[in-house]
Amino acid sequence: MSVSHRWPVHPAPLPGEALSSWLWRIADRYDADLGVLTSDMGHALAEPEELDTCPPVGFARKLASRTGVDVNRIRRMSLSGWAPWLLDQMEPGPDAFTTYTRQLSVLLPAGRRRPREAPGWRAWLPAKQTLRACPRCVATTKQPHPYQLMWSLPLMLSCPFHGCLLEPHTDVPGYYLGWEYAPPQPRPAAAPVVAMDRRTWDAMTTGSVQLPRRQVHAGIWFRLIRTIIDELATTASECGAPGRLIRHIWEAIGYPDRAGQSFWRTHESSPLSVQLRTLEAAATAIDLLESKTLTGRGLNAMLFLPMPSAPVYDGDAPDRNSIAYLWARACSAFDEAVVEARGDPDTAKAVFDMMLYGRKSATAIQGVLSDLQDLGVPLHYLSHKEQ
Structure with missing residues (x-):
């Protein structure tokens, strides 16, 4: 069977x-069959999951022309459309893990975590796909x-609309035939989990998060979040004295250190039970930081502290001219600029100019370009502007 060349925007995509x-x-x-729709646009569909990961080149633009929906919105319905925000790039690089997880530090001092190799690693993409869904979302819609795109990632624990935990299932996404006869009882998520997941939802829908x-x-x-997860997975030999803080977080939710793992592995390659426990620990860590129950040792822990509600006496005020304070702020600002670059x-060019300030030799230029490439900044962004 075939479908018309232009489809009306019905049903419209949901946030x-x-x-x-x-x-x-x-x-x-x-x-119609899903395969018919995709072949009607000139693309043979192997598995529906590939549409949610990395659709064929030109697929989003062709779909936009058929539906009238903005092409950028369609791209963000797949993980490839979230590079470099959610993940740096779809093709894993040799330094992808270090670049993504070691630029920031929250719980542990910068440089405390040992170098790790994770061949083929991509941020948030699980080695084994696990399917989860919100029972209330399923109960209030029809087949x-x-x-949600994020239901297949070890990134969120709860539904941002209903505040209940996502439940694993083994049925085809969108149908949940087993739930028609024995639907799971919705379980309310803990307040720290709800708070973290709503911020993640804000990041997805607005592009920013209010801390x-x-x-x-x-x-x-x-x-x-991914930095905190990596810090929570550090071994005792890596942590040193700050390891007491890590142990306190695991004790607060009643789980053994590192969710019971006996050896290190990435969050994405861990079993689902470990992923869920680690996400709960991350939410708890953020809650403890914001309530000042714990004091993070990393440079970026200050993001989770509220602004002072009233002026403090000069004798108690932090020395904002100290080298340590200024260096910490400069490092944090540079990390954010690199992510945006x-x-x-335009941001990539600004970062390049800043790193090259005062140096004009060919050797210096090549060194800065090499550093930016290692940080994941596309070098074609740095080509000269057209005159």
């Missing part, structure tokens, strides 16, 4: 919806039920 979910619903509207100290870019938020040519 946060996965691309395959939207296309399943469009196919249902036309009483094929819309499902106690100030607003941060979505790319910074995703890296802050990965997706913005």
